[in-house]
Amino acid sequence: MIDFNQTVEFYPFDGTPLATRLNLQEPPFARRSNCFKQLDYIGSYVSGLNCATVVIERRYIDRDYMEDHSVFYSRNFFPYSNACQRIHFFRVEEARLRKEVMALARLAGKDGDKGKGEYRRACESFGEKYYLGFCVIKPLHGCPVGRSVLKCYPRDAGEYQRLFPCTRNYDVHLFGIRLTISGLAFQQQDAGVSACATTALWSALQRIRSFEEIAGATPAQITMLASRYTLPFGRAMPAEGLSLDQMCQAVQSLGLSPNVYRTDKYEYGRSILYSAAVSGMAPILILRSMDGKSNHAVTVAGIKVKAKHSPSLLPGTKRADAQSGDLLAAYVHDDRNGPYVRASLKEIGGKPQIVIGLKRQDDPSDEPWLLSHILIAMHSKIRLSFGGLEDVAAHAIKRLHGYMQAYMKKQPPVVVFETRVVRAFEYVESLLFSGALTGGNIEMFYKTIPLTRYLGVVRLSADGVGSLDMLVDSTGTIRNLHCLGIVFRGRLRSRSRETVEFMAREYECMPEKGAARLIFLPQ
Amino acid sequence: MTAEKKPTKARAAKSPKQDAAARQEFEKTLGELDKEFKDWTDTIHESERLSEDDFAIRINARR
Numbered sequence: 223m224i225d226f227n228q229t230v231e232f233y234p235f236d237g238t239p240l241a242t243r244l245n246l247q248e249p250p251f252a253r254r255s256n257c258f259k260q261l262d263y264i265g266s267y268v269s270g271l272n273c274a275t276v277v278i279e280r281r282y283i284d285r286d287y288m289e290d291h292s293v294f295y296s297r298n299f300f301p302y303s304n305a306c307q308r309i310h311f312f313r314v315e316e317a318r319l320r321k322e323v324m325a326l327a328r329l330a331g332k333d334g335d336k337g338k339g340e341y342r343r344a345c346e347s348f349g350e351k352y353y354l355g356f357c358v359i360k361p362l363h364g365c366p367v368g369r370s371v372l373k374c375y376p377r378d379a380g381e382y383q384r385l386f387p388c389t390r391n392y393d394v395h396l397f398g399i400r401l402t403i404s405g406l407a408f409q410q411q412d413a414g415v416s417a418c419a420t421t422a423l424w425s426a427l428q429r430i431r432s433f434e435e436i437a438g439a440t441p442a443q444i445t446m447l448a449s450r451y452t453l454p455f456g457r458a459m460p461a462e463g464l465s466l467d468q469m470c471q472a473v474q475s476l477g478l479s480p481n482v483y484r485t486d487k488y489e490y491g492r493s494i495l496y497s498a499a500v501s502g503m504a505p506i507l508i509l510r511s512m513d514g515k516s517n518h519a520v521t522v523a524g525i526k527v528k529a530k531h532s533p534s535l536l537p538g539t540k541r542a543d544a545q546s547g548d549l550l551a552a553y554v555h556d557d558r559n560g561p562y563v564r565a566s567l568k569e570i571g572g573k574p575q576i577v578i579g580l581k582r583q584d585d586p587s588d589e590p591w592l593l594s595h596i597l598i599a600m601h602s603k604i605r606l607s608f609g610g611l612e613d614v615a616a617h618a619i620k621r622l623h624g625y626m627q628a629y630m631k632k633q634p635p636v637v638v639f640e641t642r643v644v645r646a647f648e649y650v651e652s653l654l655f656s657g658a659l660t661g662g663n664i665e666m667f668y669k670t671i672p673l674t675r676y677l678g679v680v681r682l683s684a685d686g687v688g689s690l691d692m693l694v695d696s697t698g699t700i701r702n703l704h705c706l707g708i709v710f711r712g713r714l715r716s717r718s719r720e721t722v723e724f725m726a727r728e729y730e731c732m733p734e735k736g737a738a739r740l741i742f743l744p745q
Numbered sequence: 746m747t748a749e750k751k752p753t754k755a756r757a758a759k760s761p762k763q764d765a766a767a768r769q770e771f772e773k774t775l776g777e778l779d780k781e782f783k784d785w786t787d788t789i790h791e792s793e794r795l796s797e798d799d800f801a802i803r804i805n806a807r808r
Contacts, residue, residue, distance in 0.1 A: 419804040455803060463805020470800065484792045484799055489785075494792075508804060518806035538784040558806060595799065609789045616786055620778040628771035 229280045230397070232316045235273045240265045240357075241366075243276065244307055249364045260367045260410045263560030263580065264357055268311040271354050271373060275312045275319050277396065282308035284358045286424075287368050289440035290415045294459060295362070303361045306368055310396060311354035322348055326399055342400070349401040356394055356403070365412045371405040372561055374524060375553070382550055386524035388504040390432035406504065406523040408561035409441070411461070416441035419464035420448070421557040422506045422519035423472055426599055429504035433645065434601055436477050448472035466508060469519075469597060479602040483609060484595055489537055489544070490612075491574035491593050492567060493641075496546035497608045498598050499525045501642045505598045507554065507565070509576055509591035518591060520554040520578075523562055531638065542619050545640035545681075554578070567593075603697050604643060604676050610700040611641040615680045618692055618725065622682060625724045630717060635684040642681075643696055646673035658711050658743040670741045671707035687721050688712045692729065705729035707739035714742065 233243055241258045248257040284306045295302040312319050326348060330341040358368035371394075374386040386404075394401045407428045411421050420441050427439055439447070442459075448468040449458035456462065464472075470480035485491030498505035499522050509518040527548045534547020551566040559580055566584070568575040570592075579588035598608070623634035644652075650667070653659040659667055671693065678694035691709040698704055708731050710722050722740065726732045731739040 417805050454801070455805075463803050465800065466802050466804065467800035469804070482795055482799065484795060487788050487792070490788050490792055508802070509806075510802075511806070516806050517802050517804045519804045536782070536785045537788075539781050542782070542785075594802070607793060609793045612789050613786060616782050616789075620775055620782060623778055624771045624774040627774045629767045 227281045231278045233276050234316055235276050244359050246363050246366055252364045257364050260560045268354050272313045273311045273354055274314055275316045277310040279308040282306045284368055286440040287360050290442045293442045294415045307359040308356055310356045312352045313354055314352040323397055345400050353401045365410050367410040370408045371403050374405055381529055382526050383529050384526050387500055387502040388429050388523050390429055408555045411557045414460050415445055417461040417463045418557050419469050419519045420444045422521045425521040425555045426504040426506050430599055439476055444472050447475040473599040478599045481598040481600055481607055482595055485574055485593050488569040488572055488574045492549055493544055493546040494596050494608050496549045497641045503598050505596050507593055508595035510594045512590055520556045522552045522554055524553040526551040541634055541636045543636050543638045545638055605699050606678050606696045611678050613700055614694055615639045615641050621728050635686055637682050637684045640681045642679050643676055646677050649677050671739055686715055688718045690722055705731055707731055710742045
């Protein structure tokens with residue numbers, strides 16, 4: 223007899239372990255604490271976001287698990303099901319949740335097309351107000367956490383801010399209601415089709431897929447792509463981990479370009495991590511254990527930065543202040559622990575150290591690792607590396623300082639700099655949001671500054687000068703690089719215009735013939 | 746907001762002779778600044794120069 227078990231159940235979030243709610247039992251050869259560590263972490267995470275009700279879909283088909291099942295678990299002697307469960311988290315009591323769902327269903331049937339629009343807006347507002355995300359539960363009780371997307375921590379936190387530029391929107395359907403959740407998908411490794419390297423790649427690719435047309439890749443597919451040409455550690459499955467080379471192969475096979483940086487110097491590691499994160503590239507951190515015996519991979523979903531900038535001069539320099547110095551920690555998807563885990567950035571003997579902690583504050587149980595490399599999967603047309611952008615920043619700061627000293631006979635100011643790679647429309651959007659671009663000047667902006675799909679942005683800010691963005695062509699390489707234009711933002715101070723014009727001439731943005739690629743914006 | 750249409754001379758320089766002197770001073774200053782930034786730019790270049798050993802590391806931390 224066929225039993226689809228298509229039930230949806232409501233439960234109060236009352237401290238009952240999620241594993242109990244989901245009827246999970248650890249397999250005979252496994253310990254409970256090992257099997258449900260990630261699930262327990264998710265329980266405590268949503269508890270921190272004031273979860274009040276859970277809704278469980280007892281039968282849910284998940285594309286990623288279906289593929290894992292197809293290539294691996296369907297061939298087991300044990301009859302694993304191809305269906306999962308899915309648990310949703312809401313910060314509203316059950317009675318109120320049911321009432322709101324009924325109200326939305328009633329609204330959907332009203333007023334034809336006009337009603338549809340109203341219904342969609344009501345769904346959006348309902349989701350924003352109450353929905354905390356979902357977690358797919360695989361029928362693998364030794365490693366049950368499948369694709370899970372949870373709401374991120376709130377932005378403001380007193381002396382620091384939490385930013386989540388490496389997230390995206392996911393649409394979720396429950397009772398026909400479209401709920402939208404902003405986050406980055408997480409899942410734990412199963413050591414069958416995936417180890418940490420595969421799941422880290424899988425999470426990073428989730429982000430890129432939201433804006434580039436690349437094929438969706440499940441953990442099983444990623445492991446297979448990584449193992450297509452080389453098997454340095456023997457068979458691909460059960461997964462025994464990947465080499466960094468294999469991770470790059472998987473990225474390349476999906477039509478992206480793997481960018482790898484060795485991060486054995488603290489300030490450099492910090493600057494690459496910061497720039498890649500604020501660029502929304504979901505960088506993968508390759509970590510080495512302190513005894514050097516094992517390596518781990520985690521994906522960055524967000525960062526924790528100081529709310530107020532404090533100076534951090536580049537090593538050896540007197541007046542080059544890196545904005546990346548405000549980076550305090552990253553929020554990473556660590557498949558050994560859970561989503562959005564705090565990974566504090568520290569310095570140990572001049573090297574970057576990542577300390578993974580599951581509690582809100584530093585704790586003796588925190589795990590230290592050395593940040594050895596950063597892998598960033600990027601659009602293949604972005605030829606300019608993040609290191610290259612740092613080089614551009616240093617080049618520009620030297621010219622700005624040189625101008626102040628040689629032409630203006632003034633002591634050069636401290637220049638705060640930041641580098642990032644952004645899609646052109648996002649850059650323009652940020653100018654619109656800040657009020658720098660308006661209906662009155664947007665056309666002029668488009669006439670003045672040519673834009674590539676991805677812009678390399680070097681922002682320089684200094685007292686007495688103001689803030690200017692140098693936009694560079696990300697399709698170029700450092701030997702043949704071109705500055706697309708310079709955007710000055712803010713109030714022009716006494717010598718700002720001369721300085722900015724000098725920079726524009728230095729970078730060929732004010733040619734002898736033709737229009738200048740320099741614009742002054744009010745904010 | 747204005748878009749600059751024509752190139753203008755650096756206003757700090759008063760004459761071509763002064764301008765040339767300032768340029769010379771500027772180039773000299775750049776040379777000094779190159780030295781100041783050398784450690785940083787060397788770090789950037791070395792960190793992107795990867796070897797086979799970098800790619801051979803095995804990433805397999807157990808849960």
